[in-house]
Amino acid sequence: MSPTVIEVQHGTVAYDGRPVLRDVSVAVTAGEVVAVLGANGSGKSTLIRTILGLTPLTGGAVRLFGTPVRRFRQWRRIGYVPQRIGAGSGVPATVAEVVASGRLARRGVLRPARAADREAVAAALHAVGLTDRAGDPVATLSGGQQQRTLIARALAGQPELLVLDEPTAGVDAASQQAFADALRGFVDGGGTVLLVAHELGPLAPLISRAVVVHHGEIAHDGAVPSPAGHHAEPGHDHVHPHAPSDSSRMWSA
Numbered sequence: 684m685s686p687t688v689i690e691v692q693h694g695t696v697a698y699d700g701r702p703v704l705r706d707v708s709v710a711v712t713a714g715e716v717v718a719v720l721g722a723n724g725s726g727k728s729t730l731i732r733t734i735l736g737l738t739p740l741t742g743g744a745v746r747l748f749g750t751p752v753r754r755f756r757q758w759r760r761i762g763y764v765p766q767r768i769g770a771g772s773g774v775p776a777t778v779a780e781v782v783a784s785g786r787l788a789r790r791g792v793l794r795p796a797r798a799a800d801r802e803a804v805a806a807a808l809h810a811v812g813l814t815d816r817a818g819d820p821v822a823t824l825s826g827g828q829q830q831r832t833l834i835a836r837a838l839a840g841q842p843e844l845l846v847l848d849e850p851t852a853g854v855d856a857a858s859q860q861a862f863a864d865a866l867r868g869f870v871d872g873g874g875t876v877l878l879v880a881h882e883l884g885p886l887a888p889l890i891s892r893a894v895v896v897h898h899g900e901i902a903h904d905g906a907v908p909s910p911a912g913h914h915a916e917p918g919h920d921h922v923h924p925h926a927p928s929d930s931s932r933m934w935s936a
């Protein structure tokens with residue numbers, strides 16, 4: 684059996700006494716690609732942040748690679764791409780510089796880049812289809828290309844687990860496909876993925892399991908549910924950054 688990469692047992696999180704995750708239990712084993720689905724505000728990002736130890740548990744336990752998250756220190760094994768902060772963040776760095784920053788945890792800030800670092804950066808840029816934009820300032824890229832830059836940054840660190848919060852929300856179709864291709868390469872190399880999504884689009888064939896969060900609880904854990912309502916229409920593939928407030932309208936769990 685594959686080793687367990689992520690394990691949440693009876694996880695509870697509250698903000699200011701208000702429960703946002705209630706008794707959540709979920710596990711991800713090596714090689715899986717798990718999608719976390721659900722409406723805005725259902726608790727998806729909180730679940731991701733809790734798994735990474737960024738938001739404290741008020742009850743229950745989280746283990747990463749078998750270690751309780753508060754004692755986990757092997758962060759280079761994990762690549763994390765947070766929810767998009769949006770275009771125009773004003774960062775003057777080039778695409779290649781941003782991607783190279785994903786190597787820092789491996790080589791240390793003060794050590795010069797070695798061939799292995801340069802190769803990892805080049806491979807990550809290639810994986811997301813941005814090789815020809817390597818020297819361009821990130822600010823000159825489209826939102827989807829900026830998102831791909833952040834994904835390349837995570838890939839450059841050669842993690843075992845990739846955690847992505849809405850990697851394709853509001854991203855153009857070409858970038859969605861480039862991202863799906865990059866993810867397939869990562870998974871074929873033995874990687875494990877946990878990603879938050881509103882709609883799966885080109886990612887759908889990659890997903891091995893779906894976890895639907897509804898009002899802070901796991902409403903479904905298993906096969907990818909078929910989109911409900913108008914989302915079931917053939918050819919429906921556009922992205923909804925703002926989902927309906929009731930996740931049951933989106934995903935028939």
Ligand SMILES: Nc1ncnc2c1ncn2[C@@H]1O[C@H](COP(=O)(O)OP(=O)(O)OP(=O)(O)O)[C@@H](O)[C@H]1O
Nearest residue numbers: 698699703721722723724725726727728729730766
């Ligand atoms: N730092 C915080 N302090 C207080 N409340 C918060 C905080 N972060 C999130 N919340 C609240 O917790 C609930 C769950 O938020 P969360 O971001 O986890 O949902 P989500 O499913 O990821 O939504 P979205 O799709 O909009 O990102 C929401 O009601 C949100 O307002």
